[in-house]
Amino acid sequence: MPDGSLPARPLRDADALAGAGLVPPGDLPALRAVAARYAVSVTPAMAALIDPADPADPIAAQYLPHPSELDATAQELADPIADGPHTPVKGVVHRYPDRALLKPLLACPVYCRFCFRREQVGPAGGVLDEAELEAALDWFAANPGVREAILTGGDPLMLSPRRLAHIVRRLSAMPHIGIIRLHSRVPVADPGRVTAALAEALDTETALFLCLHANHAREFTDAARAALRRLSRAGVALLGQSVLLRGVNDTAEAMEALLRTMLANRVKPYYLHQLDRAPGTARFEVPIAEGRALLASLRGRLTGLAWPTYALDLPEGQGKAPIGPDFAERAEGGWRVRGPLGGEHFQADAAP
Known part of the structure; x- marks a missing residue:
């Protein structure tokens, strides 16, 4: 300021x-x-x-x-990852056979200018009412093939601790749900929301992961670090996801600082997303070739713990595809592998 x-x-x-x-x-x-x-x-x-x-x-x-x-381009889509066609009941998105999204609200503490749900999220919140939330939870209960429930939105940590605890308890009571995952900006964008009551709401015997969305090392303020420490002490496993953004983290220096800062706060980098082409977001897009080269430049400079999966969420709900740099290519009789510290190795095929 x-x-x-x-x-x-x-x-x-x-x-x-x-x-x-x-x-x-x-x-x-x-x-x-x-x-x-x-x-x-x-x-x-x-x-x-x-x-x-x-x-x-x-x-x-x-x-x-x-x-x-x-200024939207012809390549941009209002629903770039096709939530709509894969919504069996309000608040649920089911693309993969073993996992589904639960969107209990569409409000966020901040609204990112590159958001792929920018046509849906907003201060009105789109909160599921009691009947809608119970219907969504009943859908999870009725689908035993779904083993992972992913709370997103909007930002699920915008819910009251009471409502969040109810959702976690309901999901934890389903024998087929082995993983609960939450995606949130709150610990960095509005760290004061991470109270003892909120951390307690996440207490469950079911494996629970919080995937933090952060794109720049400066977002990890003292207050954000304290919020993440509170979650870690409460037994919440922390993952990190970022979007590759022009002018934000598209240099080796900025990306290295981000990934190192995540690890320093017990956040394991999980995904680096290629920009989803939502309307009016073209100024943020980094070409895939440039993103691959950026990540390749960091291999060997950073511990493997810092290595995220670079992925593109395909349109029409076809899922996330890894698009990261390759270090091996097929050659006659084996594989030619580039070393991240320099040099090259030919690995012959194993003897039959």
């Missing part, structure tokens, strides 16, 4: 952002038009990290609206 002060509450429109000194007043007409189409919310924690004097600030790029968001 320009004067070092924190806003008292999230900034939810272009005028509030201008009043906080985060966007130029001259940009207001264009940004109001963007905010009328796509939800805006910048939490005090994230506002404090933005340097409005830096036009390339990686935190600002993620959260502040931009006029280009109204």
Whole structure:
């Protein structure tokens, strides 16, 4: 923030952002038009990290609206990973045979400018009412082939601890559910929400993982680190997911810092997503070839613990495909393998 002060509450429109000194007043007409189409919310924690004097600030790029968001391309889709066709009941998305998404709400603490659900999420929340939530949970109970329940949305940590605990208890009581996973921005974007009551709501004998969404090392503030430590102490296993974003983490230095910072906070990097082509997000896209080269440059510089799966979520609900760099290629009689520290090795096929 320009004067070092924190806003008292999230900034939810272009005028509030201008009043906080985060966007130029001259940009207001264009940004109001963007905010009328796509939800805006910048939490005090994230506002404090933005340097409005830096036009390339990686935190600002993620959260502040931009006029280009109204310029959709022919390649962009309103539902780029096809949630809609794979929704058997409201709040459930079932693409893979052994796992399904549960979306209890569509509200988030912040609204990322590259979000692939940007046409659905917003302050209205899209919260499942009691009957809808029970119907969604009943669907999980009635489908024994589904072994993993993935809470997403929206951000499931925006739920009250009471409601979150109810969902965790219901899922944990289903004998076929062996894994509960939650995807959330809250620990970095709004760390004050990670209270003792929220951590307690996640207490279960079922394997439970929280997948933290963070894209830049600066998001790991002291408050975020404390929130993650509270979750870790409560027995929550922490994973990390990021989106490869132009101007945010598309350099080897920025990506290395992000992955190292995740590990330092007991967060195991899990996925690095190629950008989903949602409307108005083209300014963030990094070509796949560039993403592969970036990851290849880090192999050998970083522990294998820091290595995420670089993946593209295919349109029409066809699932996530790994697209990471290759270090081996087939050759006559064996495999030619490049070493991450330099050199090459020919591995002959095993004798029959």
